[in-house]
Amino acid sequence: MNFMRMRLTFKMPKKYDLFIHISVIALIVIGTLMITSTSVGETYNNDTVVIKTFIKQLGFVILSYLAMVFMANNFTMSRAKWWSQTIGVLLLGMLLACLMFDPSGGSRAWLRLSLPMIGEVTLQPSEFFKVFMIVLMAVTVETTRRKENYSCWTIIKVPVIFMLLGVFFIGLQNDAGSIMVLAVICGVCFLIPTHKSLRKLQHILMVLILIGGIASLFLLTPAGLKVVSKLPFLQEHQLSRFIIADNPFSDPFVDGYQLINSLYAFATGKWTGLGLGQSIQKMLYLPEAKTDYILAITVEELGIGGFLYILFFYVIIMYRLFYYAFKAKSEGYKILLVGTAIYMFVHFLFNVGGVTGLLPLTGVPLLFISSGSSSLLSICCAVGISQAVIAKMRNGN
Numbered sequence: 374m375n376f377m378r379m380r381l382t383f384k385m386p387k388k389y390d391l392f393i394h395i396s397v398i399a400l401i402v403i404g405t406l407m408i409t410s411t412s413v414g415e416t417y418n419n420d421t422v423v424i425k426t427f428i429k430q431l432g433f434v435i436l437s438y439l440a441m442v443f444m445a446n447n448f449t450m451s452r453a454k455w456w457s458q459t460i461g462v463l464l465l466g467m468l469l470a471c472l473m474f475d476p477s478g479g480s481r482a483w484l485r486l487s488l489p490m491i492g493e494v495t496l497q498p499s500e501f502f503k504v505f506m507i508v509l510m511a512v513t514v515e516t517t518r519r520k521e522n523y524s525c526w527t528i529i530k531v532p533v534i535f536m537l538l539g540v541f542f543i544g545l546q547n548d549a550g551s552i553m554v555l556a557v558i559c560g561v562c563f564l565i566p567t568h569k570s571l572r573k574l575q576h577i578l579m580v581l582i583l584i585g586g587i588a589s590l591f592l593l594t595p596a597g598l599k600v601v602s603k604l605p606f607l608q609e610h611q612l613s614r615f616i617i618a619d620n621p622f623s624d625p626f627v628d629g630y631q632l633i634n635s636l637y638a639f640a641t642g643k644w645t646g647l648g649l650g651q652s653i654q655k656m657l658y659l660p661e662a663k664t665d666y667i668l669a670i671t672v673e674e675l676g677i678g679g680f681l682y683i684l685f686f687y688v689i690i691m692y693r694l695f696y697y698a699f700k701a702k703s704e705g706y707k708i709l710l711v712g713t714a715i716y717m718f719v720h721f722l723f724n725v726g727g728v729t730g731l732l733p734l735t736g737v738p739l740l741f742i743s744s745g746s747s748s749l750l751s752i753c754c755a756v757g758i759s760q761a762v763i764a765k766m767r768n769g770n
Contacts, residue, residue, distance in 0.1 A: 458531070507558060566704050710763075712755075
């Protein structure tokens with residue numbers, strides 16, 4: 374693999390999708406604005422926290438944007454095939470290394486690095502592992518699609534091994550939200566290939582997805598909650614999330630505290646909001662205001678209009694990704710495009726559902742908006758890969 378052929382440029386490739394690019398920038402802008410605004414709630418013990426937060430976030434934005442441009446200009450299936458397993462082993466090592474650090478919110482999902490002039494920076498390898506699995510499945514399908522004599526296990530062997538190891542290590546981290554997101558992404562991507570040896574397993578998976586969907590809806594009902602309370606593998610903090618989603622006022626001062634204040638923020642914001650910087654709930658009422666509950670602060674300050682702004686650009690990105698996925702002749706390209714769209718959709722669904730009490734909180738960030746270098750960098754890499762695919766399709770490759 375010749376590194377000298379890599380393009381180092383600040384420009385996107387020819388015939389990339391401008392609508393996706395503008396939407397990404399629009400979401401990053403409001404995300405940076407809200408992360409900075411939310412940090413005002415931390416000034417009680419640090420007068421410089423706002424400027425430090427802005428500078429740190431600006432650094433993450435620049436790094437993530439450059440990563441997106443780099444991927445858009447340099448991603449190819451051949452390079453992905455060459456590097457996929459090496460990167461996969463590295464990510465598995467990072468997932469395992471997270472277990473050496475102290476837990477946060479009941480999970481050991483982060484690597485903590487102390488950098489001079491910047492302070493502590495956290496990395497969440499599970500976010501990068503989601504993108505890795507999308508790429509690995511695409512490469513595997515592209516490599517085997519013309520091998521009619523290949524058995525099902527021969528095709529899925531490598532992705533399944535990495536998937537199981539990833540789920541096992543993330544399970545040790547106690548990060549159920551990432552496991553659910555990863556399972557949905559891989560499940561949907563697996564339904565795309567048309568290889569005849571995969572059809573039986575795909576039919577079984579479709580039935581399991583249907584059953585899982587119905588079961589999930591049932592578990593959110595009062596009768597389902599009784600079933601959840603008897604599940605032996607659920608830990609106490611995981612069970613409490615189901616209980617609080619059903620009725621946050623059942624424990625208003627401990628487990629239900631954040632969700633109640635989140636709902637207050639939504640109710641206060643109404644259509645136009647209190648104004649940028651005017652949130653009350655970010656003043657220590659929502660300890661996770663910059664991450665899990667940033668949407669609540671956004672609505673409180675910018676109103677339902679702020680939410681519709683985010684939703685609008687999310688829809689544009691996902692629509693364009695599905696648009697090109699339906700046009701793609703390569704099944705590998707389809708998986709990359711659909712996988713990125715599903716990655717965004719599931720994060721949006723779980724985050725919005727969690728902060729509004731419609732779903733149990735999973736700790737899944739709102740991509741482009743929530744604070745966190747890992748989620749921003751990983752989704753920008755995924756979008757960059759999609760832009761590389763789109764550019765190749767529009768150039769006839």
